[in-house]
Amino acid sequence: MSEPLPPPADAPARPLLPDRLVSGYEAFLGGRYAREYDRFQHLARAGQNPRIMLIGCCDSRVSPEVIFDAGPGEIFVVRNVANLVPPYAPNDGLHGTSAALEYAVLGLRVEHIVLLGHASCGGVRAYAESDLDPYQRPLSSGDFIGKWMSLIAAAAAKVGPASEPLADYVERLALASIVQGLANLRSFPAVATLEQRGKLSLHGAYFSIAEGRLLALDEASGRFLPVSAKAHATAFAEPRF
Incomplete structure (x- = not known):
């Protein structure tokens, strides 16, 4: 299988993620993740159940x-x-x-x-x-x-x-x-x-x-x-x- 071709050198830079996801992630960090920080830490340590x-x-x-x-x-x-x-x-x-x-x-x-x-x-x-x-x-x-x-x-x-x-x-x-x-x-x-x-x-x-x-x-x-x-x-x- 051939390697994928890189984008043209003069291609405009693309965002890493859609803007909507970036703004949503930022809202998550300042909202739910901050409120439920201990829960996320527990899930990271103990795994899902x-x-x-x-x-x-x-x-x-x-x-x-x-x-x-x-x-x-x-x-x-x-x-x-x-x-x-x-x-x-x-x-x-x-x-x-x-x-x-x-x-x-x-x-x-x-x-x-x-x-x-x-x-x-x-x-x-x-x-x-x-x-x-x-x-x-x-x-x-x-x-x-x-x-x-x-x-x-x-x-x-x-x-x-x-x-x-x-x-x-x-x-x-x-x-x-x-x-x-x-x-x-x-x-x-x-x-x-x-x-x-x-x-x-x-x-x-x-x-x-x-x-x-x-x-x-x-x-x-x-x-x-x-x-x-x-x-x-x-x-x-x-x-x-």
Whole structure:
């Protein structure tokens, strides 16, 4: 493999980082880092010991640490496109999500795994559009994104053909994908064994960006139920903020 070419000698100097990140880092130093200095020192010495692993979407609008008001070291977060979980497949492929899952379960010994989906997911919508519209450019199985999004196929097969407007179907498919993701989690032998022994609990959740509403899956009924409905109603009461 050839060495990368250096930039031209007369190329304008580029900042080391985007300005927004630099200003945010400076605010962090003068704010949270200063306030929680002892906590960061403890984490540096003792390492991380989160009890919860959360698998979420890359979508920049859905930050688990923000939604759950989590501090450093509290949640082991893995994010990918459309918060998908592949089934157990011990082969020579490069399995980022599976590797993180293995580390969280066997290395960190987390006690909970939360699979967090969200409303208006672009990845789920792209899959639905390519699947439903014969004139839509299909997601190519040769592309990284197309191959990754094929993980939704199992959930789509269970949901069946769309019988409602596309937006409503996308939300239904997103919820079904969470259910399928939990099934895929249980295909990992270590996850299944630890859950059966009561050492590990699996959870499905769904966040509405516009409404700030959080739903959680009740696997006994198969329904997604509101979490902290009273606190949500209070937050949105008039005057709201």
